[in-house]
Structures are given as structure tokens and as C-alpha cells.
Amino acid sequence: MSEKNCAHDLLLLLTHLSSLPDADQMARLFIEGVNSLDLGVTLEALPALGPFSDKCIEVRTAHKRYSQFAVISGDLKDLDKTQHAALNNGLQLLALLLEATANRDLLEKKSAENLEESEGRYEALFNNMSDGVAVYDVVGNGEDFIFKSFNWAAEQIGKINRKDVIGRSVKEIFPGIASMGLVEVLQRVSRTGEPESFPYSHYQDDGLDLWVENYVYQLPTGEVVAVFDDITPRKKTEQALSDNRALLRSVIDAAPMWIAACDTEYRYLVANQFYEKTFGIPPSEIEGKLIQEVLSADLSKRHLALVDQALQGENVGFEDSLPAMGGHPARHISGSYTPIRDVNGKIVGVVAAVNDVTEQVETRSDLDKAHSELKQQLKKLSLAGTVFDSTAEGILIADENANILDVNRAFTDILGYSREEVVGKTPTLWKSGRHDKAFYQSMWSSLGQAGIWSGEIWNRRKDGTIFPEWLTINTVKDKAGKLINYVAVFADITHIKQSEKQLDFLAHHDPLTELPNRLLFNARLQHAINHAARNNEQLALLFIDLDRFKNINDSHGHSVGDALLRAAGSRLLHSVRSDDTVARIGGDEFTILVEDIDETNTVIRIAEKILRSFEAEFEFSEHQLYITPSIGISIYPQDGTTPEELMRNADAAMYSAKDAGRCGYAFYREELTSVAFERVLLESSMRHGLDRQEFVLNYQPQIDMRTGKIHGVEVLVRWEHPDMGLLGPMKFIPAAEELGLIIPLGEWILRTALSRAKAWCEQGHHCGVISVNASAVELQQRNYADRVIAVLDEIGFDPKFFELEVTEGLFLGEFELAAKSLRRLQDYGVAIAIDDFGTGYSSLSYLKRLPIDRLKIDRSFVQDIPGDENDVAITRAVISMAASLQLKVTAEGVETEVQRDFLLGEGCDIAQGYLFARPMPEQEFLFWLENHTPLADNS
């Protein structure tokens, strides 16, 4: 029996493990295919056993006393719990068999005595197995199963004694369990012989509440074995866990906030229902996804950083905002990330709890806004207080009856009343009296209708002065629309009024002389014309130009020029009645409007008065200047009926006065218009004339009448005008002086005359002294003497053969400057002659102060001698005066022998005139020179 048992045992195992298909059947439970079965493998060989080594090591560890093992080789299956249990049991049984096999011989020998011991050991081992094992005898065809063996573990699991079980049917002992399918499985295994793993079941009947896993197989004997493991604790834990999870889920799902957890890889483990509620995303769509797959790039960047912080063990709080997306409005969120730790404290994830704080934030922002508005209001109020006190405008607050409640500092500054003096009173206190009743009526009516009035008003200060102010009055009403206050704000606009006046004055007056300007003059002229037309009156327009003003301005500078203009304006003003208009219409041009003239004499008197007023010199610090006016006069209505006509004709008359020798007046005559036109033409073409060398020189010999020899030659300029023909100097020299062209023209004359004279000399023609005319304008040039000397030096002309003829006009400009130039020239050896002596301003006192060598008696005196007594007397006086001053004399314009004889008789030797020769062009002059026969030769 023992051997048999042993063999049986051995067989049992061999059947399972070594004899195919039984062994294969058994092994298939836990390996894919059985390649070999190797019994008696030693412990040392185990590590080479591949996938089974772990299992074998378990067996080895559990059954240390065994030194050999059975080894099944093949591929390990993916075992479930039951199969695992079976493998464990199988290997434990295998270990037992190993021992039995190893001791087979011994067993055989000692079978009889050891059988019992072996059985006992088997029994012990059977009972010591950790799994419950029940062996059943099959009743009939499987109608029932009778317990044959029931180990200790089975007793513990089934909470029943083996003795109460053995021999009894399973249906009887465990009717509940039996009905739950155990019997069917036992039946199937007993019928098919196929082992079956029984899914774990929850037995709650038969006084039990347990979870077991069964593995059922058939023994070769036909008995059926059920190996079962009590997994109740594990199941209960699982259940509890599952319950906890469900609880947790319902808790987090009920929370009105977003709750989610992620693992250390940022993968969502859980997300609550709030996600679905708010965003329509069910938790299932979040769970299992990475944070960066669920959140936008921007959000996930920020939040992964926060999660990282939490993964470092920090509780991280945050506030953020979610942009509007997918039809969901933007939100403000506030939340926290908290690390999740396992039982060992290791961080395994992070839980996020996030609140939607949009409303709070918005409310807070509303509150902030309200707070800041309140602050603003307070600021405004304090500002209003500051403005009230510090503004430059006067402010007055009155009640509905216009009784003053308050005034500001500016009010008292402007009006001179203190606050106490006006509070309780009405603004009538400072009425100026300048406005009539209607003015105030319209003000109150505008306030009543529009609630505002603003305008200019004159008021009276406490000191009695009246001043203009710009006043704005507003009405203030309460919520019901009832008028409660008047607020008046006003500014003293005295200075604005003054500025306006000043602006008006500037617009209509010349700033230099403060006389009316052209604009105002024209307006007054038009007005006067209208008036004269209505009343059949005449009026006169005087156009005044200061002779050679331009030269004074150029040589003395603008400040002297300006002073001269101011002084000239003032002299004009004092020459007329106060209701006549004196205007400066530009540069050195003035106009005078004289209304209601009865006869021409009136105008003549005015013109002469003006001329006389200019006789006195003008003194400006070190400068003493003379200036003369030329006056042109036009009369309404005969010389024009419009301001333009009268102006134009007075202007033309002024030029006529200038041409007549300046310092005079002329009435307009129609022909003057064409003269004036000619003059304009002349002026414009003169500039080109110089460039085109249209000017030519004539030479008139000066004769020593005693000998008939040539004493010298006067150089006289002509202009060969392309259109107007040959023009004499009186036609263009005044214009050249006005335009300043006399400077280049004079230099050209000087240079040409001297270089020609030098050439003649070199050619053997001796013409004596060369006389060149110098304009007074030239002499007013500061460097005139230097320029003349430079030309003399440049040409190499001996100054003692050079004479400069200056006119009396010289005295009109700055006398001292001219005198200085002449002195310098005289020192250099140049002779100075006064031309046209006796016609102008010459006076003995000037003659004494000037470096003069010669006087030239003007042609006008010579002309009528000896017939005209006056001229005879003048000529005599000049000749004798020259003698007493030790000056030489030349007579001009000698045309007759009578004149010559008279002059010779009076002691005047030198003369020029048609009697001897006319002014001649160069070639003619040279011819004359060659053929001239002096008297001495005749005699």
C-alpha cells in the first residue's frame, strides 16, 4: 500500500507531471507547452531554469529540506490567481513527490513501516498547506459530492470542523455555496476530467461571508479535488477601496469647483463633474490625458510650472484667468495645487482644486471702481476748493434771490471789496452805470431760459474805477429743477481790451512814427472823398518824399535813418492842422490829407510851411543832418476822384518837384504822369545801362581867358540810351542818386576819365587839370576819399592834375563826413572846386570849414551879365569873396565875348562855355585840343 501509495503518489504526480498527456494537461494550466519534464534536478541547477526559477525558488525556500526538484520547462502563461494557486500547490506537491521519488528505494524497502510515517507526513503537509483543499468522492453520476478530505486551511476558511464535514455531502454542508455553482463545476470536472479554475466567488450563505478562489481538478482515482484560497481580506480591501473611490468620486463630483488630480507625468488621474458642468467636457475625456493635451498652450505653460512646484512638495496657491473660448466667457480662477503622497510619503501626484472667482473678481473690481470714483469725487471736491481759492477768475456764488453767499480771493482782488463787505448783498453794488435797463433785462431772461449768460460787462471797483470784465453766470438747480444758486465767474479783461486797442492801432499805424499807415490813410482818404463829393468840396493830397534819404540810411545806419523819419514825421505833423491826416505810407514817403480847401493858396501855404520846417538841421547825438522834402500835390476832384488816382498823381507831382531841383513842391499836371512813367522806365534800364556800357564821357575845356591856353577839362557824363537817345546828366543823375547807382556810375566815370587823360598825356596831349563831378551822395560814403585815392594810385595819375567838383547839395547830408573826405583828398594833392556856386545852401560859414580851392560861378549868374545888375553884383561878390578867401574862380557858361571881358575885368581868369568849346566826345575833344590856338600865340 505504501509502495502503491508511494507509487500512487508518485504516479499521481507522474500522471500530472511526467506522463503525457496527464502531465501535459496539468502543466498546460500554467505553461504554454510542456517541452520537457525533468525530475531530480538539483538545487544548484535551478538558476538555469529560466522563467520558472522564481517559482522554484519559492518552493525551494518554502521547502528547504528538499534538495532535488522536478522541472517543467516551457513558456510561462499569463496566469490568473487561480492558476497561480494551482501552480503553487502543484509545486508543493511536486516537492513532496521529489522527496518520495528520491527515497523510492528506501520507501520500497521500508514501505511497510514507513508507509504510516509517510502518510502521516503527507497528512501533515496536506494539513499545513496554506490553501484549503477538499477532496470529494463523487456520488453517482455527480448528483452530489461527499467530502473525503478537508485540510486545516479548509476548516479555517469554511469555519467548520473536518469531522463535521467528512463523509457528508457538499449540498448538505454548504447548500448555499453548492447552489451558487460549485456543484456544477465539480460535476463538469468529474465528467470531463478537465481541470477548471473557478472564478472567485462571494459566499454569503451557510453562515459564511467570504471570497474564495477555487481550482478544481480530478484525481486519477476519480475523486475531485477543490483547492481554494480565502481572498476575503483582499476582496474586502478592494471593496472598501472601490467604495472609497465611489465616495470620493461622489464627493468631488458634488464639489462646485474644478477638482482634478494628475500623476508625476502630468497625466490626469481624475477630474470631477464640474468640468462637464462648466465646459461640457465629461471627466472621461480628461482622465488619462496629459495636462498639456487638455489646457491651452499658454495655460499649460503656466500651470505645469505650478504643478512642478507642487511635485516638489509645496502647496501652491494661484490666481489666473481663463480667456473666453468655445462660447464660454472669460473667467477668473483661484486655486491650489497640493501634492498627493503614498503611504510612504512619496509624492505620486498632485491634486488641483480650483474655484471660479469671476464674480468675486468682478465684484471686487466694481468695488475698486466705486472706491476709486469716490476717491476721485473727493479729490475733485478738494480740487474745486483749491480752484475756488486760487483761480485768477473772480467767482461769486449767490442764492436764488441773487444774495451773495460767497466770493473767492480773486473776486476781492479784482473788485476791491472784502468777502464780508459783499456777503448778503446783491451784485448791484458794483454796477458801473454803463449799461442800460435793456442790457440787464436780456441777461436775466437768458439766465431764466438757458440757465447761462456770458458776455462783456463793465463794472465799478470799490475805488470807483470802471473796468471791463468777461462774465459767465450759470444757474444751479436742485434735483427737482428748482433754482437754488447763481454762480458767476468773471475775468478782468482790461489788458485784453488794451491789447485789442493796441492791435487795432498796430494794424492802422506805422510803428516807427506812430502815424497812420497806408491802410488807415486810404480809408480816411476814401471817407474824405465821399464827404467832399457830398458837400461839393475840394481836398488836397500831399505826397512827400525825403530827398536822398536812402543815402543817409546807408551811410549812417538804420537807427539814424529811423530817428530821422520820426523827426520828419513830427515836423510834418506840426506843419498841418490837427484834423488833417499825416501818414507814413512806406520808406521815406509821407502823405498828408487836407480836407475842405477853399483855394489853391491854402495848399501852397501848407507846402511852404512844410519846406520851412525842414530848414533847421536835425540833430541826433553826434550827427547833424539836413534833409529836404519834395512835395507832390494832387487836388480832388480835378486831379482824380479815387484814392488811387489822387495818390498816383501826387506821386508823379512829387517826382516833378524832385526833378525841379528837389526841396520844393509841385502841383500835378497831366503831363507829369508821362514824365513819371518815363522815369520809372529810366530807373529800370539804368541798371543795365552800366553793364552794357551805354554811358559815355564828354569833355569840355576850361580856358585861361588871359592867355587862351587850356587850363583844364571838365568831364561830363552822357547816356546813350538805346530807346530814348542821348540823355543829359540832369535826366538820370538824380535817379542814379536815389537808386544808389551813382556809386558804381561815379567810380566808372572817375576811372575812365583819369585813364583817358593819362593816355592823352602819354600821347603828348596836354590838357591841364581834369575836373570830375562828384555827387553829394558819393561824398556821403565813408570811404569815398580812400576809393578815389585808390583809383588815382591804380592808374598812376598825379593828383595835382586832378580836381573834384562838388555841388552845394553836399551841405544837405552829413556835412562833417563830407568835409573829412574832402580834407583827406586835398591833403593827397587833389584840388576841390565848389560847382554851381551861389545857387544853393552855400554860406560863408561852410566855405570856411571846407577845404576848398576853387569856386565855380554858376552859369545862371554869368548868363545875364553884364545886363542884369543883380547877377553882376553877385558875380562881383563871388569873385571878390574868393579873392579874400584866397580861392581860385572859374566862370561857367561863358557864351559871349562880353561876358568874357566882364569876367576878365573883374579878375576871373578861368572860364568854360560855348564861347570856347562845347562838351565833346573824346575824339572830337582831342581834335579840338590839337587844333586849339592859345591867344598868346595869336598875339
Ligand SMILES: Nc1nc2c(ncn2[C@@H]2O[C@@H]3COP(=O)(O)O[C@H]4[C@@H](O)[C@H](n5cnc6c(=O)[nH]c(N)nc65)O[C@@H]4COP(=O)(O)O[C@H]3[C@H]2O)c(=O)[nH]1
Ligand atoms: N547853356 C550853356 N550850357 C553850358 C555852357 N557851357 C557848359 N554848359 C553846360 O553846363 C554844365 C556844366 O556842368 P556842371 O555845372 O558841372 O553841371 C553838371 C553837373 O552838375 C552834372 N554832371 C555832368 N556830368 C556829371 C558827372 O559825370 N558826374 C556828376 N556827378 N554830375 C555830372 O550835370 C550838370 C549838367 O551837365 P551838362 O548837362 O553836361 O551841362 C554842363 C554843360 O554842358 C554854355 O556856354 N552854355
